Each structure stands twice: as structure tokens, then as C-alpha cells.
Amino acid sequence: MSYQYLNEPENNKKSCSGAVVAAVFAGIAVGVVLGILIAPKPGKETRKELKQKGQKVLEASYESFEEIVEKTKDLTKVGKQKLEELKITFKDIFEKFQKKAKEILDSISKIIEESRKTAAKIEKYLS
Secondary structure (H helix, E strand, O other), X not given: OOHHHHOOHHHHHHHHHHHHHHHHHHHHHHHHHHHHHHOOOOXXXXXXXXXXXXXXXXXXXXXXXXXXXXXXXXXXXXXXXHHHHHHHHHHHHHHHHHHHHHHHHHHHHHHHHHHHHHHHHHHHHXX
């Protein structure tokens, strides 16, 4: 993984999505609470309204959390599939490399053997 890949805008957006969702819900919650507290209503009504609005915010955040969990599961599944594909690809490449390396070593062994024979002939000729 290269440094450039880590700094691509798409990856930054994905890594910040959880923080953005949390910030949005926090903003909504603060806005609702402030709106209710500023409204001129009796304390009992205000508390009841706060409870209702808080429940709605919790339900919405739970639904968003479930969506994030599902997306994470999907991404994990895709990641596992890609990892398997890479594993198979790497295995194929490695097997080709092994085959080529064996061919090269066999060629080198033949050259060495021929060089020994030639050296022996030269030595015999010079003796």
C-alpha cells in the first residue's frame, strides 16, 4: 500500500464517515434540547417533550448504527473475497516464479557441467 493511496480523498471520506454520522446526531440532539429549553412551556411539558425527542434521536441513531454495521459486514465480506482472489493470484504468480527459477537453475547447471567438461578437455590438451 503506497502513501499516495492512503491520502486519496475517497479513502479519507470513508474513514471519516463514522465521525460525521456521530457529529450530525450530536448536532441534532443539541439543537432539539436547546429548542425545547428555550420554548416557553411548563417544566412538566418540557421534560415530556425532551423525553420524546430524545427517544426519537436514539431510535434514529440506532437505525444509523445498524446501517453502519450492515455496511461494515458487507465491506468485510468483499474484503475477504478480494483477499481470497489475491491469495489465488499470488499462488499462481509464485508457482510461475518457481517454475521459471527451476528452469534457470537447470540452465545454469547445464552451463556449469559443460564448462567443467570443456575445462577438463583443455587441461587434458595442455598436459
